[in-house]
Amino acid sequence: MKSTTAAKPQVKKNETPLNRQYNQIKAKYPGALLLFRVGDFYETFGEDAVRASKILGITLTKRNNGGANEELAGFPHHSLDTHLPKLVRAGERVAICDQLEDPSVAKGIVRRGVTELVTPGVSFNDNVLDTRRNNYLAAVHFGKADDTFGISFLDISTGEFLASQGNSAYVDKLLQSFNPSEVLYCKRNRQEFGSLFGDKFHTYTLEDWAFTYDFGYNFLKQHFQTTSLKGFGIEGLPDGIIAAGVILHYLNETEHKDLQHITRVTRLEEDRYVWLDRFTIRNLELTAAQQEGGVPLIQILDQTVTPMGARLLRKWLNLPLKEKALIDERLNMVELLVNDLDLADTMVSHLRQIGDLERLVSKVAVRRISPRELLQLKRSLQHVLPIKELLITALSQNESASLKKYADQLNPVAFLLDRIETELREDPPALSNQGGMIKSGINAELDELTAIAYSGKDYLLQLQEREVQRTGITSLKIAYNKVFGYYLEVTHAHKNRVPEDWIRKQTLVNAERYITPELKVYEEKILNAEEQIFQIEARMFNELVLAAGEYVGAIQQNARVLSVLDVLASFGRVAVKNKYVRPSINESKVLNIKDGRHAVIEQQLPPGEPYIPNDVYLDDETQQIIIITGPNMAGKSALLRQTALIVLMAQSGSFVPASSAEIGIVDKIFTRVGASDNLSRGESTFMVEMTETASILNNLSERSLILMDEIGRGTSTYDGVSIAWSITEYLHNKTDCRPKTLFATHYHELNDLATDNPRIKNYNVSVKELGNKVIFLRKLKEGGSEHSFGIHVAQMAGMPAQIVTRANEILKQLESSHNRETNKEKIREAVPQERELALRIIESGDPKSEAIKEKLRSIDVNRLTPIEALLKLNELLKMAE
Numbered sequence: 001m002k003s004t005t006a007a008k009p010q011v012k013k014n015e016t017p018l019n020r021q022y023n024q025i026k027a028k029y030p031g032a033l034l035l036f037r038v039g040d041f042y043e044t045f046g047e048d049a050v051r052a053s054k055i056l057g058i059t060l061t062k063r064n065n066g067g068a069n070e071e072l073a074g075f076p077h078h079s080l081d082t083h084l085p086k087l088v089r090a091g092e093r094v095a096i097c098d099q100l101e102d103p104s105v106a107k108g109i110v111r112r113g114v115t116e117l118v119t120p121g122v123s124f125n126d127n128v129l130d131t132r133r134n135n136y137l138a139a140v141h142f143g144k145a146d147d148t149f150g151i152s153f154l155d156i157s158t159g160e161f162l163a164s165q166g167n168s169a170y171v172d173k174l175l176q177s178f179n180p181s182e183v184l185y186c187k188r189n190r191q192e193f194g195s196l197f198g199d200k201f202h203t204y205t206l207e208d209w210a211f212t213y214d215f216g217y218n219f220l221k222q223h224f225q226t227t228s229l230k231g232f233g234i235e236g237l238p239d240g241i242i243a244a245g246v247i248l249h250y251l252n253e254t255e256h257k258d259l260q261h262i263t264r265v266t267r268l269e270e271d272r273y274v275w276l277d278r279f280t281i282r283n284l285e286l287t288a289a290q291q292e293g294g295v296p297l298i299q300i301l302d303q304t305v306t307p308m309g310a311r312l313l314r315k316w317l318n319l320p321l322k323e324k325a326l327i328d329e330r331l332n333m334v335e336l337l338v339n340d341l342d343l344a345d346t347m348v349s350h351l352r353q354i355g356d357l358e359r360l361v362s363k364v365a366v367r368r369i370s371p372r373e374l375l376q377l378k379r380s381l382q383h384v385l386p387i388k389e390l391l392i393t394a395l396s397q398n399e400s401a402s403l404k405k406y407a408d409q410l411n412p413v414a415f416l417l418d419r420i421e422t423e424l425r426e427d428p429p430a431l432s433n434q435g436g437m438i439k440s441g442i443n444a445e446l447d448e449l450t451a452i453a454y455s456g457k458d459y460l461l462q463l464q465e466r467e468v469q470r471t472g473i474t475s476l477k478i479a480y481n482k483v484f485g486y487y488l489e490v491t492h493a494h495k496n497r498v499p500e501d502w503i504r505k506q507t508l509v510n511a512e513r514y515i516t517p518e519l520k521v522y523e524e525k526i527l528n529a530e531e532q533i534f535q536i537e538a539r540m541f542n543e544l545v546l547a548a549g550e551y552v553g554a555i556q557q558n559a560r561v562l563s564v565l566d567v568l569a570s571f572g573r574v575a576v577k578n579k580y581v582r583p584s585i586n587e588s589k590v591l592n593i594k595d596g597r598h599a600v601i602e603q604q605l606p607p608g609e610p611y612i613p614n615d616v617y618l619d620d621e622t623q624q625i626i627i628i629t630g631p632n633m634a635g636k637s638a639l640l641r642q643t644a645l646i647v648l649m650a651q652s653g654s655f656v657p658a659s660s661a662e663i664g665i666v667d668k669i670f671t672r673v674g675a676s677d678n679l680s681r682g683e684s685t686f687m688v689e690m691t692e693t694a695s696i697l698n699n700l701s702e703r704s705l706i707l708m709d710e711i712g713r714g715t716s717t718y719d720g721v722s723i724a725w726s727i728t729e730y731l732h733n734k735t736d737c738r739p740k741t742l743f744a745t746h747y748h749e750l751n752d753l754a755t756d757n758p759r760i761k762n763y764n765v766s767v768k769e770l771g772n773k774v775i776f777l778r779k780l781k782e783g784g785s786e787h788s789f790g791i792h793v794a795q796m797a798g799m800p801a802q803i804v805t806r807a808n809e810i811l812k813q814l815e816s817s818h819n820r821e822t823n824k825e826k827i828r829e830a831v832p833q834e835r836e837l838a839l840r841i842i843e844s845g846d847p848k849s850e851a852i853k854e855k856l857r858s859i860d861v862n863r864l865t866p867i868e869a870l871l872k873l874n875e876l877l878k879m880a881e
């Protein structure tokens with residue numbers, strides 16, 4: 001994706017003063033597309049014009065610039081709201097250069113300056129933002145120590161600011177989960193950034209000096225007006241502080257200086273959340289589908305009614321919890337709402353009216369709120385008190401710590417509401433510079449001026465009436481424009497009836513315009529009054545916004561509580577609708593799911609086709625690893641994924657699709673599913689599969705849940721079976737932890753593993769054979785399978801009969817020549833044979849064996865992963881042959 005860095009400004013000869021001003025400003029914002037306000041238009045020039053015309057579909061013209069022809073494209077200033085989002089979405093950084101003084105009073109060339117640099121990650125514009133998603137700006141700092149990184153995220157539209165640090169895998173995971181719209185990093189890390197974190201992000205690189213500890217620390221201290229950062233819990237994160245400092249620095253550089261709504265920086269604690277690697281996030285399709293048209297889990301679970309609730313749900317699904325108390329707190333509240341549907345419904349009906357309180361309050365803090373939005377803020381806040389009262393009433397019937405906490409935290413901000421109610425009209429305009437905002441009876445001077453303006457207008461109507469009588473010109477009209485002020489307009493047909501005392505001002509094609517001294521007197525009265533009204537109202541509105549600014553902290557807290565309530569209510573509604581149950585969370589290592597279902601697939605089956613529920617039991621004593629065999633299409637992958645989804649939903653605080661679920665807290669979920677989805681990256685399928693598996697095996701913990709689907713199918717059957725076999729053995733025999741594993745495979749040879757390994761159990765997803773047809777029962781049963789029905793599936797898929805018959809013949813032949821018992825013995829004997837071979841090689845003295853010895857010596861056994869060991873062994877065997 002687009003990456004931006006500074007470009008050299010062009011110096012031109014024969015500059016006009018306007019050009020010089022343009023070039024000076026342009027040079028200050030390298031890499032940005034400059035929208036240059038000239039009169040009523042925003043103009044772009046040169047390269048910017050070419051890009052703008054392409055993105056916006058506006059006409060590209062040429063102008064003469066110091067003898068050279070330069071491209072030019074522009075649009076009327078009032079179209080900024082339509083055009084800006086298009087430019088930003090196309091990945092442009094847009095510098096908005098406005099006229100900083102009134103052109104009519106400017107001496108010489110109008111003063112201009114960039115008032116905002118809008119970039120993909122920094123925007124307040126409602127048209128750029130997706131209400132149901134956060135718009136994060138991220139900064140990544142490459143730490144001094146090996147594999148340490150600082151990372152920070154900011155959503156300027158909500159004020160949420162986070163910092164953390166960890167290794168590259170952690171940073172990568174966060175980037176995947178938060179999916180920032182723009183990522184900042186240091187120029188010197190350009191090479192590494194792409195190879196570590198991919199090229200899907202819009203990035204912007206900054207100079208080295210911004211990435212220093214003292215700079216970041218001081219910037220943060222200054223912003224929060226604190227003497228240290230201890231209160232935020234980030235003191236111990238030097239790399240995280242650097243990243244957070246870079247974000248504030250960047251905001252400053254992009255002319256975002258009103259940041260009062262960023263009231264804290266929160267430490268994102270790595271060990272508070274379940275670890276999901278990037279493959280898991282993608283494969284489980286929690287918040288985004290892998291393929292177009294696919295349905296992610298969030299689509300099923302999202303019944304939130306506020307944009308901030310929708311954003312929070314996304315976060316909760318990406319960051320499931322590991323602490324029982326916190327998970328139970330959420331589940332308790334969901335249960336309460338499920339059991340008290342009246343409470344849930346009334347609460348949701350209030351929440352529905354609240355809208356995006358979080359973004360509205362940010363606009364208050366940065367003083368970008370419009371009169372209409374302030375009214376909206378008032379209307380949102382009016383629902384806080386009823387919700388608080390609802391919770392308090394519910395508390396009288398339920399002993400609930402959560403209810404009490406939420407009720408306590410909600411602040412109805414009555415004083416502010418009262419003030420807005422008293423002062424702001426119910427039909428305010430969109431802009432604050434043309435009056436019509438403040439109610440009458442608040443400011444005596446304002447009321448007086450309004451009376452003058454109104455009576456002046458009444459007087460003008462009387463004047464018009466009088467002149468009609470006097471001249472007999474019934475079509476005579478009094479109108480107004482900016483150039484002449486008020487005037488009388490008469491069509492040419494009545495021109496000769498115009499009295500002597502009228503003064504002609506303008507002749508049009510079919511009419512003439514006149515003024516009279518009397519008209520001018522009243523004009524001045526009206527215009528003066530209006531001008532003063534605008535000024536007084538703008539000042540009063542500003543004071544109102546400032547007053548609201550005092551409540552930013554309280555309103556932000558309201559927004560947080562309301563978004564939590566929204567997500568919990570959404571969990572409750574989905575639980576009732578889809579028949580989910582409350583999971584029981586404990587600290588054991590047991591996973592015991594009864595009648596589990598796949599939350600997404602069950603919603604998509606054709607009507608009348610039920611989803612077949614299944615039990616899954618895993619622990620670290622008796623059933624640590626389950627090998628699941630079964631034909632293609634039987635439902636193996638669905639079973640694997642539903643198990644992980646149930647765990648994740650439970651630990652996010654949601655009820656789950658099952659008849660019961662005991663969840664011993666899981667701290668990491670790894671998946672290796674499918675083999676074909678990385679082809680577009682140009683890596684070999686098998687290599688990707690092995691890299692992903694290696695990353696799983698190197699990061700295990702005793703609470704890990706591993707899902708492996710057809711590991712090894714990307715290579716020859718023998719290689720595949722050998723690798724799958726050795727991985728499973730490794731997971732079983734690991735001495736430091738016993739990660740729970742579901743292993744779906746077509747290799748029924750693996751069923752033999754259960755013979756010698758007590759915690760490995762065989763299951764199969766059953767099918768029934770009817771004649772030569774297969775019926776999918778989709779029921780998980782104990783025991784292995786004898787064959788894989790691949791040919792049946794080929795037949796079902798409409799393969800020509802001739803091919804199906806021939807395949808069956810070949811299969812029979814192969815099965816008779818490969819006796820399973822012999823294979824089983826061979827596999828069991830494999831280890832001693834290899835050792836023997838190694839010894840023979842080392843003892844002989846020929847040149848080939850010397851080379852092999854050399855190779856062996858180069859291996860550092862302590863740093864070798866099981867997969868690398870297998871690959872090395874394979875290499876050595878090839879050399880020996």
Ligand SMILES: Nc1ncnc2c1ncn2[C@@H]1O[C@H](COP(=O)(O)OP(=O)(O)OP(=O)(O)O)[C@@H](O)[C@H]1O
Pocket residue numbers: 601610611612613630631632633634635636637638639778
């Ligand atoms: N328990 C179930 N109840 C109803 N339908 C199911 C169930 N499990 C799976 N299905 C349906 O069967 C389809 C195939 O399931 P799945 O992809 O899990 O099969 P598989 O055994 O992993 O196949 P393959 O080995 O070819 O990858 C699913 O897309 C779903 O529509």
